[in-house]
Amino acid sequence: MPIVSTQRMDLEAGSLPTHRLLTVNGEREPSEELDPYITDVDEAKLADFLRDMMVLRRMDTEATALQRQGELGLWAPLLGQEAAQIGSVRATREDDFIFPSYREHGVAWARGVKAEDLLSVWRGVTPSGWDPNEVNIACQQIVIGSQALHAAGYAMGIKFDGGTQISLGYFGDGATSQGDVNEAMVFAASYQAPVLFFCQNNQWAISEPVSLQARTQLADRAAGFGLKAWRVDGNDVLAVHAVTRAALEHVRAGQGPAFVEAVTYRMGPHTTADDPTRYRSEQELESWRAKDPIDRLTKHLESLGADVQKYLSRGETAADELAAALRQAITTMPDPQPTALFAHVYAEPHEALAQAEHDYLQYLEGFDTGESK
Amino acid sequence: MSRTTMIKALNTALRDAMVHDEKVVLLGEDIGTLGGVFRVTSELKKEFGAQRVVDTPLAESGIVGTAVGLAYRGFRPVVEIQFDGFTYPAFDQLVSQVAKLHYRSRGRVKMPITVRIPYGGGIGSPEHHSESPEAYFAHTAGLRVFAPSSVQDSYTMLRQAIACDDPVIFFEPKRRYHESAEITTGQVPEGVVKAxxxxxxxxxxxxxxxxxxxxxxxxxxxxxxxxxxxxxxxxxxxxxxxxxxxxxxxxxxxxxxxxxxxxxxxxxxxxxxxxxxxxxxxxxxxxxxxxxxxxxxxxxxxxxxxxxxxxxxxxxxxxxxxxxxxxxxxxxxx
CATH class of the missing domain: 3.40.50.920 (Rossmann fold)
Incomplete structure (x- = not known):
């Protein structure tokens, strides 16, 4: 018997139900608990979700293509997780503050971060592409799980200064093994801080299956910390939206921190440097392809009698426009000047670093032959 | 001028900083009701309340990591690590987050966090209570590292550390905690701390x-x-x-x-x-x-x-x- 089971966990196993409002065929399943949270989600809003997910998928595939062509150093694709990201972020208030990981491109983009600003980091021209205070979303976090504590601390601050916002910490299934994520839940519970931990369980932490991280459902762990938890089908944008709204309502009502596990799947590699064929089967991919979030919503719109072709073509136009503009922006993005090495290391003057910058720039000037560059 | 111990000087610096700036919050293990194992935060919870003098769960990474979140929110956290040897569980948050967020955010997010660490030996303690980890932090770009030696500097430099918009790792010479001297309070010199x-x-x-x-x-x-x-x-x-x-x-x-x-x-x-x-x-x-x-x-x-x-x-x-x-x-x- 192998030491670690690679057996896939059943989506339905565990003590919490996995909420679903759309079947894989797009049929609407009623839910006494969740239906009240989506009474305003009409055809137009569903069509907006569809467009968002289509544009996001195109941004993601365009980024992968740009990496393959040498325009980006690396990319962490979100392919397959469009519903989990769009459904959740669209449930937040604009002044709720989000702490994302490096794969939450959809969350950042939906918050108003420009695609080229997102990609500029992966191109290697800057350590971050936006002002967190303008869009209420922190810099993407690469150290696994660290940002969960930042979300908890921010929420403590909201509690201390009497704000009505919520802070959200996004992370993946692998991060739930990190001490920081567990400590974040301890701190959140201790101070009853207004924070929502949103875990996208995409089944894989690079090559390690979620069964290596946990032998319970991830959402079941939250109860041990005293957090209210939900589990939701992460490829069902409607259910993700409803569950996130329910969780945010719980937190905003002062009933304590909450945890959402969105069960989804990373259809692509961990990053463009990864080769998933070494650790997972085509058969497994095929089973998740059948649960595709965009197809599912398209089928649902069809079942409503909507003019789906109109919405699809609208989505494709928006995706085309974004991809063309993104490619143009990235391929013409200038490299930073060497002075950027030294900028912002400190907020206040630091003589030794200023001296190092001065000396290095003088050294570089020594190479100036006077010819135009 | 009044004669005071280093512990009292640090306590007064914290108190004065909290009066001066309502965004200053203290975080640490046993710092509230007990006043800290060395009593540096004595009576401060009584004066400022549990939301500004925060007793934390026993998790150093948690303390520093939540301080980062508080700084994002506009607070000016002052963290107490109980003993030098317990700094290491927070090492990632200090080195990868606190030190780098100003750089990472291109100056848009400030990390005005002070991390107080009673450090050094000579007090007859068991392992992990007498360490001098200052080189790790001096080596880390983005952090400032202060180590006062005198009662006066303990007051003045702690005020300077808290007022600084950069993160400061503040090493307190714990075996000198009971030294006393006449000190002047209330003044926070501008500019860089010199030798x-x-x-x-x-x-x-x-x-x-x-x-x-x-x-x-x-x-x-x-x-x-x-x-x-x-x-x-x-x-x-x-x-x-x-x-x-x-x-x-x-x-x-x-x-x-x-x-x-x-x-x-x-x-x-x-x-x-x-x-x-x-x-x-x-x-x-x-x-x-x-x-x-x-x-x-x-x-x-x-x-x-x-x-x-x-x-x-x-x-x-x-x-x-x-x-x-x-x-x-x-x-x-x-």
Whole structure:
């Protein structure tokens, strides 16, 4: 018997139900608990979700293509997780503050971060592409799980200064093994801080299956910390939206921190440097392809009698426009000047670093032959 | 002016900073109701409430990581790590987050976090309670590292650390906590914290910081009896390093001894010796000598008197640069 089971966990196993409002065929399943949270989600809003997910998928595939062509150093694709990201972020208030990981491109983009600003980091021209205070979303976090504590601390601050916002910490299934994520839940519970931990369980932490991280459902762990938890089908944008709204309502009502596990799947590699064929089967991919979030919503719109072709073509136009503009922006993005090495290391003057910058720039000037560059 | 202990001076600095800026919040284990294991935060919870003097769960990474979130929210957190050896669980948050967020965010997010760490040995404690981890943090870009030695500086430099928009790792010399002196409160000098010549002399420059400065003063008195004049410099800020003050002194004396409790390899003394050599090569009459703890895990307390640089070892280091002794290696002086 192998030491670690690679057996896939059943989506339905565990003590919490996995909420679903759309079947894989797009049929609407009623839910006494969740239906009240989506009474305003009409055809137009569903069509907006569809467009968002289509544009996001195109941004993601365009980024992968740009990496393959040498325009980006690396990319962490979100392919397959469009519903989990769009459904959740669209449930937040604009002044709720989000702490994302490096794969939450959809969350950042939906918050108003420009695609080229997102990609500029992966191109290697800057350590971050936006002002967190303008869009209420922190810099993407690469150290696994660290940002969960930042979300908890921010929420403590909201509690201390009497704000009505919520802070959200996004992370993946692998991060739930990190001490920081567990400590974040301890701190959140201790101070009853207004924070929502949103875990996208995409089944894989690079090559390690979620069964290596946990032998319970991830959402079941939250109860041990005293957090209210939900589990939701992460490829069902409607259910993700409803569950996130329910969780945010719980937190905003002062009933304590909450945890959402969105069960989804990373259809692509961990990053463009990864080769998933070494650790997972085509058969497994095929089973998740059948649960595709965009197809599912398209089928649902069809079942409503909507003019789906109109919405699809609208989505494709928006995706085309974004991809063309993104490619143009990235391929013409200038490299930073060497002075950027030294900028912002400190907020206040630091003589030794200023001296190092001065000396290095003088050294570089020594190479100036006077010819135009 | 009033006579006060270092603990009370630190307590007053925290209190004054909290009155001055309502965004200052304190976080740490046992700092609220108990007032901290060393009582540095005594009575502050009573005065400012549980939301500004926050007793935390026992998780150092959690304390520092939530301080980062609070800083994002606009707070000015002051964290207490109970003992030096318990800093390491928070190492990732300090090095990868606190130190780098201003750079990562291109200056859009400030991390005005002060991390107070009672540090150093000589108090007879078990393992993990006597360490000197300052070099890790001086090595880390984005952090400033302060180590006051005197009662007055404990007040003044803590106020400066809290007022600073950069993160400051603030090392408190815990074996000097009960020293007392007349101090002035209320004033927070502007600008960068500089090294201080606390005793002028002509023969040898002796550089130390934190708990060793007290011993350097004793060494200066003892050397004086033998007709040797030591110039004592209290480094105060370990990063940035005030090389100008150090170099000016060494150019005058031509000889330098550097003292700290941490082991020598890749320690502050190594950096100081290098920079002094770069700046004062033509003035040096002897290679810089370090008198430090050994490159060993901090020993059991019955052994620490052999490990810590004491008066005799410092004076032997002085003899070495004066070429009155050849026994540099015997005293742990290199």
């Amino acid at each position: 201080q010549v606390i005793r002028s002399g002509d023969d040898v420059t002796v550089i130390g910081y934190g708990p060793t400065v007290y011993t350097l003063n004793e060494a200066a008195l003892a050397a004086e009896d033998e007709g040797i004049s030591l110039e004592i410099i209290d480094l105060r800020s370990l990063d940035p390093l005030d090389i100008e003050t150090l170099a000016d002194s060494v150019k005058h004396t031509g000889k330098v001894v550097i003292v700290h409790e941490a082991g020598p390899t890749a320690g502050l003394g190594a950096e100081i010796a290098t920079q002094i050599t770069e700046h004062c090569f033509d003035y040096l009459e002897h290679a810089p000598v370090r008198v430090t703890g050994f490159d060993i895990p901090y020993p059991p307390s019955r052994l620490e008197k052999f490990h810590l640089p004491d008066l005799d070892r410092i004076l032997t280091g002085v003899d070495v640069v004066l070429r009155r002794s050849e026994s540099a290696h015997q005293v742990g002086a290199r």
